[in-house]
Amino acid sequence: MSQQKITKAMLQEYYSDYFDVTPLINIIGLSTFRRREFGFDLGNTFTRNLSFGTPRKLVDYMGNQGVFQAYVGAVYSESPSKQQSIQRLQWESRELVFDxxxxxxxxxxxxxxxxxxxxxxxxxxxxxxxxxxxxxxxxxxxxxxxLVWIFSGRRGVHCWxxxxxxxxxxxxxxxxxxxxxxxxxxxxxxxxxxxxxxxxxxxxxxxxxxxxxxxxxxxxxxxxxxxxxxxxxxxxxxxxxxxxxxxxxxxxxxxxxxxxxxxxxxxxxxxxYPRIDRKVTLDTRRLLKIPNSIHGKTGNVCVVINNISNFDPFDVPSIFDKVLSN
Ligand SMILES: [Zn+2]
CATH class of the missing domain: 3.90.920.10 (DNA primase, PRIM domain)
Structure with a gap:
């Protein structure tokens, strides 16, 4: 775990040049993508009730903003937006998740x-x-x-x-x-x-x-x-x-x-025996880390765990290995 500081410029570079959105699309699919809620920690403010027409637009947003934490939520009856917040929309679906x-x-x-x-x-x-x-x-x-397992980037895992x-x-x-x-x-x-x-x-x-x-x-x-x-x-x-x-x-x-x-x-x-955070499973509107996004505190990439028994959390890539501007 590095003590280096993560800057907005590093995040902009990571999401513009290195971020692979494929694992996210494999999980959430394309058919309801534009009705999926996204949320981001932008460093000085947190924003949610966002949606994107295509994965490209999502990735462009993350790269332009240099987001500190990137989250994905549920599918709603219409595309969430600042004008149409998720409270005003009908919830449709969300993967079953465990934290x-x-x-x-x-x-x-x-x-x-x-x-x-x-x-x-x-x-x-x-x-x-x-x-x-x-x-x-x-x-x-x-x-x-x-089932998809994701390393949360710090000291845990998520199951989708x-x-x-x-x-x-x-x-x-x-x-x-x-x-x-x-x-x-x-x-x-x-x-x-x-x-x-x-x-x-x-x-x-x-x-x-x-x-x-x-x-x-x-x-x-x-x-x-x-x-x-x-x-x-x-x-x-x-x-x-x-x-x-x-x-x-x-x-x-x-x-x-x-x-x-x-x-x-x-x-x-x-x-x-497994300790599972009930709140995360029960809250169907909750936002969860996007696979391959950066954990804003550790700099680790929230990688997909392909093999539970062989996965080495001490060997995950971090933003510090990836970007040049640090
Ligand atoms: Zn220990």
Whole structure:
């Protein structure tokens, strides 16, 4: 993360010469493009209720203005404008989105990355686990197929679900999806998990198969002993999770009769389960970062994550690598 200052001239150069709008078009499509809302942080002011006739006009605007942050919102009955703000238009559709931000994990991050201090290699695995878990759940439990993951440029990721049926979900339906996914009680000092709901069978399977490997890799022996493991078990467990390609909990659990599987599942949930910002998913009019735009504070490009497991957030391009005028 560079400490250099990002200037308007650098942003003008980036959006005029290097910005590729294709990932945005792949997500939002062309057929409703002119009725899509856009919003921008222009450095000294924030503006929204904007729309553009073509992607070219959008890119030209971003280049001319040298926008500090660039956002895209929902599709409305007519093209949003200053005269016809989105409040006066009928909402039509918006991809189903999830926002995963590492500061939501502050209570379980063991490194010293907190809040604004972005992330390190250790705690990035929380974001990676969250993506792997959510991606599988959306495909297997909901049948969605068109998922795009975007690095937010600072310390999180966004998931865009672009299936037609997902775009039309209203707030109540989005709320039901979030409720299905929520296992950790919010608003408490110590994160808490109640009994796992009956419907959660597939979630429970995934908690073991997808999250337990990193749980054991990142949990100190003293914590495992509190869960009922014996001294010396942790070395054997580590060897096991590192050599098995997928963690087979149905074989694992009976090997440790002193373990209460539900208690173990709850510990894995507390430490490794995705934290999703509900507000972002529920607010269907909310603006979200445009793929390939620049994060105005870090200078990072909000790149598309093509492969969740191999994505390296320390290797994303930034405006400082791209432009000449810095
Ligand atoms: Zn960290």
């Amino acid at each position: 995963i931000d590492l500061d939501e994990f502050d209570l379980v991050r063991r490194c010293d990355c907190k809040g604004e201090k972005t992330f390190c290699e250790e705690c990035w695995t929380l974001a990676q686990d969250a993506m792997i878990f959510l991606d599988a759940t959306m495909r297997e439990d909901f049948g969605f197929e068109d 679900i672009c299936d037609d049926i997902a775009k039309k979900l209203d707030q109540r339906q989005r709320s039901a999806v979030i409720n299905y996914l929520t296992l950790i009680k919010e608003g408490e000092k110590t994160p808490h998990v109640d009994m796992l709901p009956k419907y959660a069978k597939s979630l429970k399977e995934r908690i073991f198969t997808l999250l337990s490997r990193s749980f054991f890799l990142n949990t100190a022996e003293a914590e495992l002993i509190k869960l009922g493991f014996k001294k010396g078990d942790s070395k054997k467990i580590l060897k096991r999770v590192l050599t098995e390609s997928q963690f087979n909990y149905k074989q694992f659990i009976p090997t440790y009769p002193s373990i209460d599987p539900l208690r173990l599942a709850k510990a894995i949930i507390i430490n490794r």
